[in-house]
Amino acid sequence: MTTPLRARAAHAYIESHRKEFLDELFQLLSIPSVSSDSKEKGSVESCARFVRDRLADAGLKAEVFPTGGHPVVYGERLAGAGRPTILVYGHYDVQPPEPLALWRHGPFRPTLEGSDIIARGASDDKGQVYALVCGLEAVFRTGGGKGVNVKVLIEGEEEVGSPSLVPFIRKEHARLKADHVVIADTSQFAKGVPAITYGLRGLVYLEVIVRGPKKDLHSGSYGGAVMNPANALARIIAACQGPFGKVAIPEFYDRVRPLEDWEREEYLKLPFSEEGFRDETGSPRLFGEEGYSTLERKSGRPTFDVNGLVSGFTGEGAKTVLPSEARAKFSMRLVADQKPDEIARLAKDYMREIAPEGVTLEFIDHHGAEPVLVSREGPAVKAAVAAMARAFGREPVFMREGGSIPVVVDFKKELGAESVLIGLGLPDDNLHSPNEKFCVDDFYRGMAVMAEFLEELE
């Protein structure tokens, strides 16, 4: 592999600015931009301004846009009509740092431990998105990137469900229009195994309330004569899943696109230890749908999981109550081409149909997300493969991820643009947990990926 000339200048720029870039990231990580904490509203806003200033330094025309919630930072450097347009997406807000006692350093006092940057937001997503921004700077400051329209959108509400993002995209549709979205908010498959995530599972999250008697009854005086809502709930849930985890809701699998041969081959190539995974979960034994590997089950196949149960007496000891209601929160992870609305309807219809007499059901719709499957064939994906190969010294693998990234669906729907998910983090980066980390080498590699990617697109 040879490094193209122009990117070589960008690489030299990166090399000579390593300390500055890391210092700037540390400044960014020092701002407690916890989007869910109203007390940190000021921090979130100052973080937005910091990001805007850094985009401007990198050579973009940057602005902070107010929204109904936290502001969006947007910057652009346009090459002209007819040129390819990319939209780099990331978020500057972070998860709450609690529990604080488990951090080895203050969550907002970034610290280098060996090659790991320890701080809240190190990997999710400040470190990753900032690597891309530094990569842009390196290209722009060395005279590159002139053939591509570069747009950058960094929002402040990702950790609270991005409520203002779609309204913002709709309002600024013309400004944001792009051919490809580039996102660095996923991870490598494993250390040294760069990955492009091409599949994301969707989600339907529901809650069912099973109601029986109008008040809690004494289980001695009434037991046997009325349907117990907790017993009924257990029966309803049990009927939703077959013995090996296959979902038993009729028509559930009708739209599931089967895994293709190349995908199953790709899965097999991934360095994965079933035993290591079992140890990581602590589960006594791995379990799942027959005919599929663990990796396929957790990312390429749909699921039915109870997320919460509550009914009757849950304190210490015993109380002979026949509860008046029982609740379950449950969610189904979806894969292409399942449709969240349809799956929600199928689940509700089935549960109502199998509910025993003597109870009524009510449903609460929590949220949903469509599954994503990005084609490997697009020019942006090809450019990303080449860029990652050069930056990591190894071809990226293609992988599916079990979770959902709703913005990917939003960009597709609102802008018609598919996303390229470049994973710079590692699977054990402690996202949403104490001692979140990001490998400093991957921080620099991320800059190189961006430089190479722009070069490829030109």
Added chain:
Amino acid sequence: MTTPLRARAAHAYIESHRKEFLDELFQLLSIPSVSSDSKEKGSVESCARFVRDRLADAGLKAEVFPTGGHPVVYGERLAGAGRPTILVYGHYDVQPPEPLALWRHGPFRPTLEGSDIIARGASDDKGQVYALVCGLEAVFRTGGGKGVNVKVLIEGEEEVGSPSLVPFIRKEHARLKADHVVIADTSQFAKGVPAITYGLRGLVYLEVIVRGPKKDLHSGSYGGAVMNPANALARIIAACQGPFGKVAIPEFYDRVRPLEDWEREEYLKLPFSEEGFRDETGSPRLFGEEGYSTLERKSGRPTFDVNGLVSGFTGEGAKTVLPSEARAKFSMRLVADQKPDEIARLAKDYMREIAPEGVTLEFIDHHGAEPVLVSREGPAVKAAVAAMARAFGREPVFMREGGSIPVVVDFKKELGAESVLIGLGLPDDNLHSPNEKFCVDDFYRGMAVMAEFLEELE
């Protein structure tokens, strides 16, 4: 029906002391003898002394016995060896009065509303047991009861599970030895339908903890690859009950004594409205084991009821957690001749057997009680039937009760004596609830029952 001569004198005594007896009951009800409240320890003790004094006034040799917990009051009036011996049992402690805001009067300021005495403990059990004590007084003070050894045991820990009772019985075994135990701590079948409760359901109360992953996992990243303990719990519970509530645990029914023809006829005679019962529970539809009536299901047949469920995220909204454990408290009501220990073992074995791979089970034994079935043929039961017929002007019905009264089993085991359960209360007396009540007419009828009962036994 004619009233025998000696009891007629007792009846006259009751008539002429109606006001005093009611005043004394009001004094008793004014003492907040809440056994579960350590702040009321002094009240519980002064209540014991009050009861002792009243037993002494009634003509018994009475004493307060300290125990490891709250004291037991014991009194006796012996007729001599070879004479029949009864042990009257009751309790002077009461349930906590909370929620206070729902009481129409202070819970310890007894008030007559029409013919109802409103106070905590009015029916459970101060009013009922005190009626029997007044009945004894009426007999003794009019020269009766000389052919029967009368023993009275009134404890102060019934509402907290009677932890000191069995140790006390064992210690004072010789003193307490009796042929029959008389208990007024149940209810009439309905207003004006006096009842002798001859069957009580037993109980096995267990808790199962289903464990999977060592910590809560993200349902997106891990869902489908590990057994979800909440899904597993639902499956386990669902498998314990057939579609109409019949318990599906193997061998569960092996020792169940079928309802006899006379019992089913007795059930049919009871004035019971299915519709009224459904309205009372608020259940959308009555439900239960096929081939049995609602009354039979709730008192004459065993059950499997979940009492509490908890797992994962139970707060408001949604959290995509794959929980590391799920818990259910569940209980089985038993009927003669099921054995609690055996049923507990069968349930645990079955659940372990059907538990899906990928989870482990742990059980907590909460408590158990043996089912009770008292013969209708004993002399005490016959005496009680005659006594109630005279006092109420109507033959009592024989009924089974769905709950458990553990002391009945204790007396049988420790003293070899069967209990006669004379119900003076009403099913809607608001036991353990605000505005507990006891019909003042039934208070006086209870005295008459005691007088007639002693007369019958002599």
